[in-house]
Structures are given as structure tokens and as C-alpha cells.
Amino acid sequence: MLIRTAATLALMTTTAMAQQTDITIGMQLEPPNLDPTAGAAAAIDEVVYANVFEGLTRFGPDGTVQPALAESWEVSEDGKVWTFDLHEGVTFHDGTAMDAEDVVFTLDRARSEDSTNAQKVLFENIETVEAVDPGTVRITLAEADGNLPFNLAWGDAVIVAPESAETNVIEPVGTGPFAFEDWVQGDRVEIARYEDYWGEAPALERATFKFISDPNAAFAAVMAGDIDAFPNFPAPETLSSFESDPRFEVIVGSTEGETVLAMNNAVLTDKRLRQAIGHAIDRQAVIDGAMFGYGTPIGTHFAPHNPDYVDLTEMSAYDPDRARELLTEVGEVPTLRLMLPPPAYARRGGEIIASQLREVGIETEITNLEWAQWLEQVFNNKDFDLTIVSHTEPADINIYARPDYYFQYDNPEFQSLIEEAGRVTSAEERGALLQRAQETIAEDAVNAYLFQLAKTGVADARIEGLWENAPTQANDLTGVRWTE
Incomplete structure (x- = not known):
């Protein structure tokens, strides 16, 4: 009886200790x-x-x-x-x-x-x-x-x-x-x-x-x-x-996710309007309100942890007075359609940004889309004015060299920069070209650059x-x- 009980206990212990x-x-x-x-x-x-x-x-x-x-x-x-x-x-x-x-x-x-x-x-x-x-x-x-x-x-x-x-x-x-x-x-x-x-x-x-x-x-x-x-x-x-x-363990790291208020450049053709939108946005307020402080402000489409990154946040710094000045030059602006996919950074961030735009005189109409709808309407059919999305592909500034990409930016000078960056073998030369590319899209205010998405995870x-x-x-x- 004692031997049988010991064997049973040993089996139970082995089972309990088995690795999941x-x-x-x-x-x-x-x-x-x-x-x-x-x-x-x-x-x-x-x-x-x-x-x-x-x-x-x-x-x-x-x-x-x-x-x-x-x-x-x-x-x-x-x-x-x-x-x-x-x-x-x-x-x-x-x-x-x-x-x-x-x-x-x-x-x-x-x-x-x-x-x-x-x-x-x-x-x-x-x-x-x-x-x-x-x-x-x-x-x-x-x-x-x-x-x-x-x-x-x-x-x-x-x-x-x-x-x-x-x-x-x-x-x-x-x-x-x-x-x-x-x-x-x-x-x-x-x-x-x-x-x-x-x-x-x-x-x-x-x-x-x-x-x-x-x-x-x-x-x-x-x-x-x-x-x-x-x-x-x-x-x-x-x-x-x-x-x-x-x-639990909380795991906080970085991502390749440049989170942007993307603009349809075929609709918002006036650079002054795009600049006004950028100056109307308080990035830190978006980070605090939508991401509870997790995120790094960015001023161009490039990850801050990349050695070739240039901090260009000042080019589109929060300046509502400057935004209003630019809007005066632009004239009447119609209500802009703001299409939001499901992630919290988009839904929460969209409400905050809509409020900030309203403060300088830009009205938006928010439409919440499921992911499949967003891919079809915004990404594929380019039927939008504004949207918020994180681009999580690695080192993907080259998407701005594609005129048919969903924000429809067409700049031959930028396309030449990216083409040349792909040809050079020197890391130093390539880095200089990528820095010029970052400056070009920031100067053109292609999108309003918000923050680098943090990777916030939790696990057993x-x-x-x-x-x-x-x-x-x-x-x-x-x-x-x-x-x-």
C-alpha cells in the first residue's frame, strides 16, 4: 500500500513538472x-x-x-x-x-x-x-x-x-x-x-x-x-x-511602425493645407491620450532607432497660430473625411486629432472602418482624405517613391533619391541620401508624422x-x- 501511494505521488509530481x-x-x-x-x-x-x-x-x-x-x-x-x-x-x-x-x-x-x-x-x-x-x-x-x-x-x-x-x-x-x-x-x-x-x-x-x-x-x-x-x-x-x-512580465520595446496621419495628396493638393494640418497637431497629446505615453514623436517617415534618422519634428511643430495663418492663405477648406481602422492608436488618436483640427478651423467627418474595409476603400481604392495608420514594414521610406501608393505622392526628385540610394554600396553615401529623402517628405508635408509605435506586450x-x-x-x- 505504501509503495503504490509513493508511485502515484511520483507520477503526479512528474506530470505537474512537465514543461508546457x-x-x-x-x-x-x-x-x-x-x-x-x-x-x-x-x-x-x-x-x-x-x-x-x-x-x-x-x-x-x-x-x-x-x-x-x-x-x-x-x-x-x-x-x-x-x-x-x-x-x-x-x-x-x-x-x-x-x-x-x-x-x-x-x-x-x-x-x-x-x-x-x-x-x-x-x-x-x-x-x-x-x-x-x-x-x-x-x-x-x-x-x-x-x-x-x-x-x-x-x-x-x-x-x-x-x-x-x-x-x-x-x-x-x-x-x-x-x-x-x-x-x-x-x-x-x-x-x-x-x-x-x-x-x-x-x-x-x-x-x-x-x-x-x-x-x-x-x-x-x-x-x-x-x-x-x-x-x-x-x-x-x-x-x-x-x-x-x-x-506577468510587461515587455516594452520599439517597432518599425511609423504612425502617421496619412493624407491623400491627390485631394489635398495644396502643400500649405497639409502644413497647416501638421502644425495643428500636438503629437505629445496624441501619444498621451491614445497610447498613454508610449511612443516617440517623429517628424518624418523613419524610425528614430535607425542610425540614419534625422529629427525633423520642429518642421511641423505644434503651432496652432501658424496653422491658422496658413489656412487663411489657403482659403475655404471643406469638411475632410477621416477614415479610421480598428487599432486603438487610430480610433483614440483620431478623436484627439479631430478636436485639434477643429480648434484651428478644419472640420472632419470620422468614419470607423473594419480592417478589410480600410484595405479596400483607403489602401486599394484611395477613397479618403485623411486616415491614421502605423506602417510597420522595416525601413519603408521607399513607399514615397511610388506615385500609385495610397497617399499618392508624386515627386520625381524624391524618386531619384531612392533610386540612387538603392544603387550605392557605401553605407555613408546611402545614409546621406536617406537623410535627404527624410527632409524632402517632411518639407513637402506629405503626411502629418505622429509617433513611432512602441511595442507594449504582456506575457506569462x-x-x-x-x-x-x-x-x-x-x-x-x-x-x-x-x-x-
């Missing part, structure tokens, strides 16, 4: 689809980047470009021919082999005339993609570009198979350490460890991404333990409650390996584990 191998991650926004090569929403990458899909290269948690499906690469002396050596034994989650032909298919598809890739510009410099042999890919560029490995690290450049490319939007098939299992729309996405993964197996066996749009519901879910980690927590005003609770204190900063839009679970 599943995790539930909270997200405020649900992705519109699950294919990062076919959508602009950050929420897509937040689920699948590095987890389900992989590219030739990838971003690490410190922002460095690291090998992924390509174990190494070489570049020719003229900077135009890049040769990538692929890892052996890589398979897609449907069991088919991944080889050089899949890379050719992926990159040709991304740069094709009918491509729906949101970052098609990343591939425009590619002349040819060739499969030298199953394990080797040769990419030839029209112009030398030392940023090719960086461009290939984006979620928009993950490798897909021709057999599953068209259905990845609802049932993604990648090469990553986790395979897609289920998507209960409106609720969650589930992934599970892929046992035939070519690389190091993750510690986690399963992960669930749970979508909770309401900040109060998010707070309750984390407090109750229904959510293990909420890397981009939507209720920063409640973080102090978690900081004082030993069950026993979890380690979550990213502190966000060099790209991802919830990379490859290094996440429970400590007990």
Missing part, C-alpha cells in the same frame, strides 16, 4: 487572409512569418538579416548576380520537396505583371531568376543592389509552391517549423509543430492565435490566463496592473523567447518556450 508545450497568443486584429505574398495587412505576418512560411533570408529579433532557406549566398563583383545555396531536405507541409524551382516560381510570380503582392516594388529590379540545380538559385539584377538579402527577408518574399499558391490565403502551406491546422474565422488560427521540419525543432508543440479586438476583453483574458501572451497589447493604460503582478512570466522589439511584423515562436 502549447501557447495561446493574443492579437487585436484578425488577418484578412493567411498568405503574406497576397496582402498588406500586418496581421498576416504576425501569424505566419517564420512560423508557417520562410524566405531565402529572414529578420532576426535584433533586425539583422539572417539565413533561412538559403544557407549561404555570394554576389558578383558588379553587385548584379547573386547566387543562393539552399538547405537540403526541405519539404513543404504537404510533404512535397522545396527546391530551386519553387524559388523561381515564387519570385517570378511576385514580380509578374498581374502580381497581387503588396510589396511588388521589392522585386522590380530582378531581371531573371534561374534554377542552376535543385539546390542553387541565381538571381540577376538590372542594377546593383546590396539590399537584396534585406528585401528577400520580408514576409512578401516567402517561398511558396505552385501546387498550393492559390489556396494559401485560407490554407497556408509553407516550409516553417509549424504547420497550419485550423482557422475559425472571427476567433482563432491554430498551428502545430511540423515533425519533418528541416531545421531545429521548436520547443512548442502547438500554438493558437486568438483574436480579441476589444481592449477590455483583452485585459480580462490575460488576467484570467486564457491568453498566455499578448505581444502587442491593445490596452496600454492597464499595463501598470500587470507590472505589479508577479504572474514563465515564457521566454518572445521578441522585445519588432524589426518586422511578426510573432516568431521558433525560440519561445516555457521555463517550468
